[in-house]
Amino acid sequence: MSASAVPNGLRRAQADSVWVRRGLTIAALLVVGLLIVIPLVNVFAQALASGVVVYWNNLFGDHDTFESIKLTLIVAPTALALNVIFGIAAAWAIAKFTFPGRTLLTALIDLPFSVSPVVAGLIFVLIFGLQGYVGPFLRRDGYAAMPYLLAGLAAAISVLGYLALRPTHREARHRFWNYPWSTIVLGCALVFAIVLLPQLYLDVWPHGKSLKIIFATPGLILATAFITFPFVARELIPVMEAVGVEEELAAVSLGANGWQLFWQITVPNIKWGLIYGIILCNARAMGEFGAVYVVSGHIAGQTDTMPLRIEKLFQEYNLPGSFAVASLLTLVALATLLAKVALDRAEATRRRAAAEETTASAVETTS
Amino acid sequence: MASVNRQVLPGFALSLGYSVFYLSVLVLIPIAACFLKASTLSFDAFWHAVWTDRARAAYALTFGAAFIAASINAVMGLLIAWVLVRYPFPFKKLVDSLVDLPLALPTAVAGLVYSALYVPTGWLGQYLVPLGIQGAYTRLGIVLVLVFVGLPFVVRTVQPILEDLDPEMEDVSASLGATRWQTFRHVILPLLYPALVTGFGLAFARGVGEYGAVVFVSGNMPFRTEIAPILIVARLEEFAYSEATAIAVVLLVLSFASLVAINSIERFTTRHER
Numbered sequence: 001m002s003a004s005a006v007p008n009g010l011r012r013a014q015a016d017s018v019w020v021r022r023g024l025t026i027a028a029l030l031v032v033g034l035l036i037v038i039p040l041v042n043v044f045a046q047a048l049a050s051g052v053v054v055y056w057n058n059l060f061g062d063h064d065t066f067e068s069i070k071l072t073l074i075v076a077p078t079a080l081a082l083n084v085i086f087g088i089a090a091a092w093a094i095a096k097f098t099f100p101g102r103t104l105l106t107a108l109i110d111l112p113f114s115v116s117p118v119v120a121g122l123i124f125v126l127i128f129g130l131q132g133y134v135g136p137f138l139r140r141d142g143y144a145a146m147p148y149l150l151a152g153l154a155a156a157i158s159v160l161g162y163l164a165l166r167p168t169h170r171e172a173r174h175r176f177w178n179y180p181w182s183t184i185v186l187g188c189a190l191v192f193a194i195v196l197l198p199q200l201y202l203d204v205w206p207h208g209k210s211l212k213i214i215f216a217t218p219g220l221i222l223a224t225a226f227i228t229f230p231f232v233a234r235e236l237i238p239v240m241e242a243v244g245v246e247e248e249l250a251a252v253s254l255g256a257n258g259w260q261l262f263w264q265i266t267v268p269n270i271k272w273g274l275i276y277g278i279i280l281c282n283a284r285a286m287g288e289f290g291a292v293y294v295v296s297g298h299i300a301g302q303t304d305t306m307p308l309r310i311e312k313l314f315q316e317y318n319l320p321g322s323f324a325v326a327s328l329l330t331l332v333a334l335a336t337l338l339a340k341v342a343l344d345r346a347e348a349t350r351r352r353a354a355a356e357e358t359t360a361s362a363v364e365t366t367s
Numbered sequence: 368m369a370s371v372n373r374q375v376l377p378g379f380a381l382s383l384g385y386s387v388f389y390l391s392v393l394v395l396i397p398i399a400a401c402f403l404k405a406s407t408l409s410f411d412a413f414w415h416a417v418w419t420d421r422a423r424a425a426y427a428l429t430f431g432a433a434f435i436a437a438s439i440n441a442v443m444g445l446l447i448a449w450v451l452v453r454y455p456f457p458f459k460k461l462v463d464s465l466v467d468l469p470l471a472l473p474t475a476v477a478g479l480v481y482s483a484l485y486v487p488t489g490w491l492g493q494y495l496v497p498l499g500i501q502g503a504y505t506r507l508g509i510v511l512v513l514v515f516v517g518l519p520f521v522v523r524t525v526q527p528i529l530e531d532l533d534p535e536m537e538d539v540s541a542s543l544g545a546t547r548w549q550t551f552r553h554v555i556l557p558l559l560y561p562a563l564v565t566g567f568g569l570a571f572a573r574g575v576g577e578y579g580a581v582v583f584v585s586g587n588m589p590f591r592t593e594i595a596p597i598l599i600v601a602r603l604e605e606f607a608y609s610e611a612t613a614i615a616v617v618l619l620v621l622s623f624a625s626l627v628a629i630n631s632i633e634r635f636t637t638r639h640e641r
Binding site: 311 | 373375377379380383387389394396397398404443450451456464469470472475477480483491514515573577582595596599611615618619623
C-alpha cells in the first residue's frame with residue numbers, strides 16, 4: 001500500500017479522482033470567497049474609499065460616532081462581566097455536581113439562542129417601559145428603590161464572601177465559621193442596615209425623579225446580557241466536565257477554602273476555555289443590534305451603540321461614515337478569529353505535551 | 368459520587384443558587400412577562416394582531432427564507448467541510464478560520480456590506496443586476512444574508528464527524544465494488560445526517576430570529592420584504608405594544624416548536640443509525 005501517493009495521508013479508497021478533487025475545492029473556495037472574503041474586503045475598501053484622512057474624521061471627528069464608540073465600550077464589558085460570573089457559577093454547578101433539574105438547567109441556558117433579538121429587546125420594554133410592569137413606578141419615583149437595591153446587593157456580596165472564605169476543614173472552623181445559618185442571617189441583616197440607613201438619613205437619592213432603564217444605558221446592558229447570556233457558560237461546561245473533580249477534591253482534603261480552591265485550582269484548569277468564551281461573548285456583545293435597537297431610544301450621542309450608529313448613518317445616506325464604524329467592528333471580529341486560532345494552537349500544544357507525559361509515565365511504570 | 372461531591376466540594380448551593388437567580392431575573396421572568404402581557408389581550412384582539420394579511424406574509428417570509436437559507440447552508444456547509452477535511456490546498460488554515468467570520472462579525476456589518484455589494488453600483492451588483500439578478504432590497508437579498516449568517520453552523524457540526532470517520536468503511540465499500548459516488552451516497556452521507564440536521568437546525572433558528580442583517584438588505588416593504596421581527600419593530604414604533612407582543616409570542620412559540628421538532632428529528636436519525 002503506497003499511501004504516500006495519496007494526498008493528505010488518506011488511503012487509496014478515500015482518494016477521489018483529480019477532477020472531483022479540483023472541482024469540489026474550487027467550488028468550496030468560490031463559496032467562501034463570494035460569501036465571506038469579498039464582503040470582508042469590501043468593508044475596508046468602502047471605509048477607506050475617500051482616503052485615510054476622511055476615514056479618521058468619520059471615526060473621531062464626528063461627535064456622535066465617537067460617543068457611540070465610548071458607549072459600546074461601556075455596555076459590552078459590563079454585559080460580559082455579568083455573563084462571565086454567571087458562566088462560571090453555572091458551569092461549576094452543572095459540571096461538578098449532579099442534581100435534579102440539571103438537564104433542564106442546561107437546556108434553559110440555551111434559551112436566549114432561540115429568542116429573536118427583537119423579541120429580547122421587546123420583553124425588556126414590556127417590563128421597564130412606560131406601559132410596562134415597573135415602568136410607571138420608575139418614572140414617578142425611580143430612585144426610591146435605589147437604597148434598598150444597594151443594601152440588598154451589599155448583603156448578597158457579604159454572604160458570597162462568607163461562603164467563599166469559609167474553611168472546608170472542620171478543624172479549621174472556629175467561632176462564627178461554625179454557625180453558618182445564624183451568621184448569614186444576622187450578618188445579612190447587619191450589612192443591609194449599615195448600607196441602608198445612612199442612605200435614608202442622608203437622603204442621597206433624589207425624590208420624584210424618574211430612573212431610566214429603557215432608552216438608557218442600563219437597558220442596553222440588560223438586552224446585550226440577554227443575547228450573549230449562553231456564550232461563556234456553554235464554553236465552560238464541557239471544559240469543567242473534562243477536567244473532573246480530582247484536583248479540587250485533593251485541594252479540599254489539604255484544607256483549601258473556596259477562594260483558594262477557585263483561584264489556584266479551578267481557574268488555571270479552565271483558563272483557555274474561559275478566555276475563548278470571553279472573546280466570543282465580547283464579539284457578540286459589541287455587535288449586538290436587534291435587541292439594543294428596540295431598547296435604545298436612538299438618541300444620537302447618548303443611546304446609540306456602534307451597530308446602531310452604523311444603521312443611523314446608513315439611513316442618512318452617509319455610507320463612508322457607516323462603513324468607517326463597520327470597519328472598526330470588523331477589526332474586532334478579525335481579532336476574535338485570530339485569538340481563536342491562537343487559543344486552538346495553544347490547546348493542541350498543551351494536549352500533545354500532556355499525551356507525551358502520560359506515555360512517558362506509562363513507559364516508566366512498565367519498565 | 369454526586370452526594371459525595373456535594374458534601375466535600377464547596378459552592379454547590381452558592382453556584383446553583385446564583386445561576387438560577389440570574390437565569391430567572393435576566394431570561395425567565397422577562398420571557399414570562401411577555402406571555403403575561405399577551406394573555407391580557409382578549410382572544411379577538413390577539414387574533415386580530417397576529418393574523419392580519421401583513422403578519423401572515425411576514426411569517427411566511429421569515430420561516431421560508433430561513434428554511435431556504437438553512438437548506439443552502441446544509442449543501443454548502445457539507446461541501447466546505449468535505450473539502451477542508453479531505454483535500455489539501457493552499458491557505459487551507461486561513462480558509463478554515465474565515466469560515467467562523469459570520470459568528471464574530473456583527474450582523475449590522477454583514478447587512479450593511481451585503482446591501483452595498485448587490486446594488487447596481489456595487490462590486491457584485493454591477494455584474495448581476497444587468498443579468499436581472501437583484502440581490503439588494505429583495506427576498507433574494509434576505510436569503511443571501513441569511514446564508515452568510517448561518518454558514519458556520521453546518522461546517523462546524525459536520526467537520527468533526529467527517530474527521531473521525533473510520534477510513535476502513537470506505538476501504539470495505541471500495542473492495543466490495545462500490546464506486547466513490549455510491550460509497551458517498553450510501554456509506555458516508557447516512558453517517559453525516561445527524562450532524563447535518565443539527566447544523567441545519569442551528570442555521571434555521573438563527574435565520575428565523577435574525578434582524579440586524581436583514582433590516583439593511585431587505586428594504587422592509589410590507590407584504591414583500593418584511594420579516595416578522597421587522598413587523599414587531601414597526602408595531603413598536605407605532606406604540607402598538609400589545610400587537611407587537613402578540614406577534615412576538617407567535618414568533619417565540621414557533622421558534623421553540625421548530626427547535627423541539629429539529630431536536631426530535633436529530634434524536635430519531637441518531638437512533639435510526641444505531
